[in-house]
Amino acid sequence: MRRLCVWIATGFGLGYSPVASGTVGALLGLPLVWLMARQPVAVQIVFVLLLTLVCIPICSVAERELGGRKDDGRIVADEYLTFPICAIGLPWLESGNWWMLAVAFVVNRLMDIIKPFPAWRLQNLPGGLGITIDDAIASLYALGINWLICGWLVQHIIPRLAY
Numbered sequence: 001m002r003r004l005c006v007w008i009a010t011g012f013g014l015g016y017s018p019v020a021s022g023t024v025g026a027l028l029g030l031p032l033v034w035l036m037a038r039q040p041v042a043v044q045i046v047f048v049l050l051l052t053l054v055c056i057p058i059c060s061v062a063e064r065e066l067g068g069r070k071d072d073g074r075i076v077a078d079e080y081l082t083f084p085i086c087a088i089g090l091p092w093l094e095s096g097n098w099w100m101l102a103v104a105f106v107v108n109r110l111m112d113i114i115k116p117f118p119a120w121r122l123q124n125l126p127g128g129l130g131i132t133i134d135d136a137i138a139s140l141y142a143l144g145i146n147w148l149i150c151g152w153l154v155q156h157i158i159p160r161l162a163y
Contacts, residue, residue: 002065009062011076023109025076029083033101041089048085052136055081060128071123071131078135083108085139086146104146111138111145 010016011025032051036044055077066072086108092100115123115134119141123134 002061005058005061006065009058009075009077011080015074015076021073022076022079022112026079026083026105026109026112028076028080030101030105032080032084033087033104036084037087037093044084044088048082048088051081051084052132055132056128058128059131063127063131075131078132079112082132082135082139085136086111086142088143090146090150100146100150103149104142107145107149108139108142111142114138116141 007013011028014025014028015021017024036047039047058077059075062075062077063069063072066074083105087101087104090100090104091097092104111119112135115138119134119137122137123130125133
C-alpha cells in the first residue's frame, strides 16, 4: 500500500522529472478536468473536494516513505489532484473555447509558484495536509483569475476576432 501511495504521489513517475517536476506532474490534472467537464458545477465541486481529500493521506505516506523532507519535489499529487479546482465551471468545451484550459493551466501554475496568502503559510502545516492545502488555495485563486480572464476575453477580444 505504501508503494502504491508513493507511485500515485509521484505522479506515476512524473515527479522524478529533473526539470519543473511540479509542472510536469500537473499535466496529469488535464484528464481529471476532462472527466469533470461535462458535469454540473455541483458535481464538479464534489469531485474536486474528493480529489483534495484523497490527496492528503497519499502525500502524507509518500512524504514519510521518501525520507520525510517537507513538500518533497518528487511529490506531485498535490499539483495534479488540486488542478481541477481552477477549472470549475469554465466553458472550455464550448466551440472555440479550448484555449481556456491552456490559460487555466498557466494561471494555476503561476498561483502555485507565487502562493498568495494564506497558501504560503498553510504549506507549513504537517504532512499531507501542508503539502495539499497550499495547492488547493492557489487553485482557488487561479479559479477566480481564470473566470476573470474568461469573462474579459469573451467580452472584449473574441468578438473582434469574429470579424
